[in-house]
Amino acid sequence: MKIFKKLVFILAVSAASLMAVHAEAGDKNDEKGADKGIVFVPGSWAQILKKAKAENKIIFFDAYTTWCGPCKMLQKNVFTRPDVADVFNKNFINVKVDMEKGEGPMLAERYPLEGYPTLFFIDGDGHVVKEIIGYQNPETLIKVGKAVAKKNGALL
Structure with a gap:
């Protein structure tokens, strides 16, 4: 039973790490994608x-x-x-x-x-x-x- 709990814990940590890496990569892709659209200038x-x-x-x-x-x-x-x-x-x-x-x-x-x-x-x-x-x-x-x-x- 202890091995099962450790395995579940390792899988959960791995999944969380992968999600964090994927989210960070998505943020970077969004930043790169932002320069592909029309740039609207702020101001009065x-x-x-x-x-x-x-x-x-x-x-x-x-x-x-x-x-x-x-x-x-x-x-x-x-x-x-x-x-x-x-x-x-x-x-x-x-x-x-x-x-x-x-x-x-x-x-x-x-x-x-x-x-x-x-x-x-x-x-x-x-x-x-x-x-x-x-x-x-x-x-x-x-x-x-x-x-x-x-x-x-x-x-x-």
Whole structure:
């Protein structure tokens, strides 16, 4: 019986060790995976406009809400794709704003919304260059992003 208890103890310790190693490896993979998606820049709207103007870039502005299903799908299935991130991280200042919190309500007045998500392309002076409403598949979002970047003289 003592051998059985020791064996169970050894198996339990081994399993716990393996789970800890697996969890640590998963954390590292998550960190590596984070750089594969669109990088959204934090900051106030005034700071974002200033940054866009200084870098001569267009702002890609994801106007979303936490309860919006298509918004969640964009975040999960489109913004995380390396091919989408490649276009958007090189050519735009990327910003996400919950339109019901913080500066969101003020921005909703400045940039009226017809639905969620609304994806704006805005110049450094705060003028809308392009607006698209609703979920966009990766291919369409890349096509729109490249067209906006090209029109505004960005290097793809």
